[in-house]
Amino acid sequence: MSQQNPSRPNRAWLFFPSLPQAALRYDIAAGLTLAAIAIPEQMATARLAGFPPQIGFFAFLAGSLAFAAFGSSRFLSSGADSTIAPIFAGALALLATRGSPQFMALASFLALLVGGILALGFLLRAGWVADLLSVPVTTGFLAGISIHIFISQLPALIGLPSVEGSEFYRVAEMAKHWREANPAAIAIGLGALATIIIGEKISPKLPAALIALAGAAFAVRYFHLEESGVAVLGKVSAEFPHPRFPEIAPADLPHIVGLAIIISVVIMVQTAATSRSFPNEEGRAPDVDRDYLGVGAGCLLAGLVGAFAVDASPPRTAIVSATGGRSQLSSIVAALVIAALLLFGASLLEHVPNAALAGVLMFIAARIFRLHVMRDIYSKTHGEFALVALTMAAVVALPVQTGVSLSILASLLHGVWTTTRSRLITFARLPGSSVWWPCTSSGAEPYGERLEGVLVTAFQAPLSFLNAYGFQNDLRKAIEEKPKLVVLEASNIVEIDYTAARILSQAIEDCRAAGADFAVARLESVRAQEAFARYGVMRTLGEGRLFRSVDEATKALAPK
Template identity: 25%
Template sequence: MIRSARSGLRSLLPEADDYRALRSSWRADLIAGLTVGIVALPLALAFGVTSGAGAEAGIITAIVAGLVAAVFGGSNVQVSGPTGAMVVVLAPIIASHGVGAVALVSVLAGIIVLAAGVLRLGRAVSYIPWPVIEGFTAGIGVIIFLQQVPAAVGAQGGAHSSNAVAAAWEALAQAEWPQALLPLGAVAAVAAIMLLGRFAPALPASFIAIAAVAVISALCGLPLSTIGELPRTLPAPSLPALDAAVVTSLIGPAFAVAALAAIESLLSARVAATLADTGHVNADRELFGQGLASVAAGLFGGMPATGAIARTAVNVRSGARTRLAAAAHAIVLLLVVLVAADVVSVIPIAALSGVLMMTAARMVSPATALRVLRSGRSGATVFVVTLAVTVAFDLIVAVGIGLAAAAFFALRSLSRMSGAHRDPLPGDPQPGDERIALFHIEGSLFFGAADRLVDAISSAPDVEVVILRLSGLQLVDATGAHALAELVSALERRGATVLIKGVRPEHRALLERLGVIASLRHPNHLFAELDAALAHARAHVRRAAAGRID
C-alpha cells in the first residue's frame, strides 16, 4: 500500500520526460512564450481590474501561477493565469467579502483543487455534457461583456455590482452624457483595431490596440481613467490573515472557485491536446499543478488561477512543444513588471474593457450555439437553461442545474428505450398455452423505468404461469431489482407461477441480494434456455388442468 501511494504521488510530480523534446524545440518554445506573454499582458491586467482585485493582482497571478502550473501541471503546453470565467465567480465574492478575501480564497481553493488531484478526480470533467459546457461558456461571455459596461461609459456599478445585468443597467443610467462618449470611443477604437487584426493573425492585435489607445490618450491629455501605479517587483510571499470566522464564511465560495478552476483547467488541457501532438495530458496532475498554482498566487497576493483556453491555443499555434513556453510567458510578464511598470500604469481602463468586450464576443459563437440548438430538444433546453442561469445567478449553480437537466433528459430517453412486451409462445400452439404469458424485458430496469415496466406486466390478464425473459436487459439498478422482486411476489400471491429465463451473469448477484431469486416459488424456476422454461410452464398447466378435472 505504501509503495502504491508513493507511485501515485510520483505520477503527480515533474519528471524528465516533461522536457524530452526541449533539445529540438527550445527556440520555438521561447518564441511561443514571448508571443503568449504579449497576448497575456492586457488580459491579465484587464481581468484583475474587472474582478475588483486590481491590475496588480492580475499580473501577479499571471506570473506566479503561470510559472508554477507550467512546471507542475499535467499538460506540456497549458498556459495558466487569471481568466474571464474566474472573474465572473470572484466579482460577487469581492463585492460581499472585500478585496482582502481574494488571497485567502485563492489559497483555500488551491488546496481543494490540489486535494482533488491527489484523490484522482481528474476524469470527472468528462461527465459534463457538451450542451452544459457550451451553455456556461456562452454565459460567461455575456457576463464578461456586461461587466465592462460601467468602465466603457465611465460609471460605477453601484449597489448591484454583484450582478452583471443589474450593474450594466445601473451604469448606463448613471452615465453622464456626452462625457461618456470619450471612454466609449476608446472601447470602439480598441474593437476596430482588433477586428482589423483578424486579417493579420500573426500580430498581437489586443496588445497593439491597447498601446495605440494609450499613446493617443497620453499625447492628447484625454481625461480617461488609467490603471494607476503598479509594483516594480513582486511582493514577498506571506500567508493571508487567518481568522476562523472569515475562513468559515469563505469555505463555500472557495469550493465554487475550486470547482470552476478544475473544470476550466481540464477543459483547456483537453482542447490543447486536440490542437497538436504535444504529449499526453495527465488530468490528475493537472489538478495538482493548478492547485499549487492558486496557492502560490494567493501567497503573493494574487487571484485563483486556471488554465486559459485562449492563451493555451495561442501557445500551441505559435509552435510550443514543451513547458518552457508557458514558463517563458511568465518570465516575459515578470520583465514587464521589473522594467515597464511606469508605461503600463498609464493604460486607460476603457482600453482594457474594449479588449475584454471583444474577448467576450468571441466566446459567444453563433455557429456553435446554432449547432447545439439543432442537436435536439433536450440538448437545446440544457444549453438555454445553463446559459440563462449563468447570466442571472451563478456559474457553479448553472453547471449544477445544467447537469441536472441533462441527467433528466438522459434518464427520460433511457426510460423510453426500455419496455416490457408480451410475446407469442414459440412453436406450435398446444392446449393450455392461453394460460401462459411470456414477457421479455429489454433496455434498462432502473429507478426511472421500474414502475412502468412492472405495471405493464402486472396488468396482464390472469394467467397460471408467467415467464420473464431477462436476457435483453442491459442495466439493472437497486430500484429495478427491488421492483422486480415485489412483482414476482405479487404474481405468486395471485396464484401465478413465475419462471425467470436468461439472467445475465453481471446482474445475478444484485438480483440475489435483493430477493428476486428468493421470491420464486422454487429454485428450479430459474432457467438458462427458453425451451426449457416453456416446457416446464406447459407441464405445470397440464398438471393444474388434471387437478381441476379430478
C-alpha cells in the first residue's frame, strides 16, 4: 500500500497502516500529552458548569470522536471548554438548581440545539459568522468571562461554600465570611495554581495541571486534610451513559433557543479562530465550515450521552500542534486514555480537592484575560478600548447570556458605525504623471494638481443603505463649486445594494442638472459591475461614461 504524505490532510485515520509509521509515533505521543492536559481541565470545566467531573470526560470523548469523524482540522481539539461553560451554566441556573437532574437535562438539550445550529452553519457555509465579533469586543467578552470564573471559583479556593446569585452578591457574601476561610484549602489551591504557572513557564508541554492535582490529592490523603474541612470530589462514577434524548418542560424551550443561538455564535468564533491559527498547510485556508460540522457533531453526541455543549480549545489544539500531532489520531488516543481512566482508575480521582480544581480554573481565567491585547488597544485607540471596557462590564454586571448578547450587538453596531463614517474624498493628479491620489484631509493645499472644471472624487467603502445618504449629501456639496465634469473613482466600491444604487442614479442626475457631466473610473469589483447593470445604474450613466482609469476619463471628457 502506498504511503501518504504526512503533511497533507489525512481523512483515513481509522486505517492505521495508511499513516506513515513516523506519523503514528508522533500522533501517539501527542495524544498522550493531550490526555495529560485534558484530564484536569475537563474535570475543572465540568465543575464550573455545575456537573460531576466524569461528565467533563464524557464531553471530551464526544467532542474528540465526533470531530475526528467529521471535522477538517488535523490539530483541533474539541471538548468541554471554560469559555462557554459560565455562559450556559449561569443562564440555566435561572431555570433549575445547578447540578439537579432538570439542570442537567436542560444542558443536554441545549447541546443538541447548538449541534443542530452548527450543522446548519455547515450546510449554509456560514464561516462569515466568525467575523461578527471584533478583536476589542472579543477581548472584553473573554475578560468578563475570566472574571466570572475567578469569582465563581474563589469560594472553593479559600474553603468557603459556593454561593448562587449575581457576581456582586457573591463577592459581598465572601466578604462577610472571609474569616471562615480554610487555611489548608487556601494552601492547596494556591499551591496548585503556583505549580501550573511554574510548569507552564518551564514548558507548555509539561502536564503541570495533572501534576498539581496528583500532588494535591496525595497531600489530602497523607495529611488527612479531609478531617480539616478540605472538600474533595468524592466518589466518581465510572458508569458510561446510555444514549437518550433529554426531556425538558415545553415552557423552558423559548429560553433554551435564544441561549443556543448565543452559544453557537461564540463557538463559531472560537472554532474559526482555532482553525485559522493552526492550518493544516501553510498558505492554505482552513475549511472552517467543515470544522463547524465537526464541533456540531460533538455537541449532538454530547447531548445524547447526558453531557453539555463542546467547543474548540485553542490551548489544547496548540499542544497537539507543538507536540508533533499529524492527524486526529492524537485526539482519539487522548480519548482512549480518558476512557481507560474512567473504567479502571476512577477511584484515583476521589481525593482530588476542590481547591486544586479551582486553582486550575484560576489559571485558565488568567490565560483568557488578555491584558497584553488590552494594553495594545489602549495605546492605539482609546475609542475601541472603551468598547473593551464596556463589553467586559456588561458581561460581569448583567446575567451572562444578556452580557454576551450585548457584546455581539456592540460588535455589530461598531461595524455599522465604521461603515457609516465613510465620506467622499477628493483626488488630485501627481505632477508630471497620470496618477491620481487622495488630497490631504487636514485642509492644507494638496500635493498635486487639479484640472480646471474637473472634480475627481472617491468613496472608499462598499456603497450601501448605511452610507449612501452621506455619499449623496457630500456630492451635492461638492458640485456647488460648479464643475463641468465629475469623475467617481470607484476602485473601493466593491459592492452596492438596491438603496445605494437608486441614490447613485439620483446623484448622477443631480450632477447633470447642475451642468456637470458624470463618469465612473476603475469600477474593478465584478459584484459592483453586476449590481450597476442589475439596478439600472449603467443605463442612467450612459454609454462611454465608464473608464478603466481616472486619467482616461479626464482625457476623454474634461473641458478643453
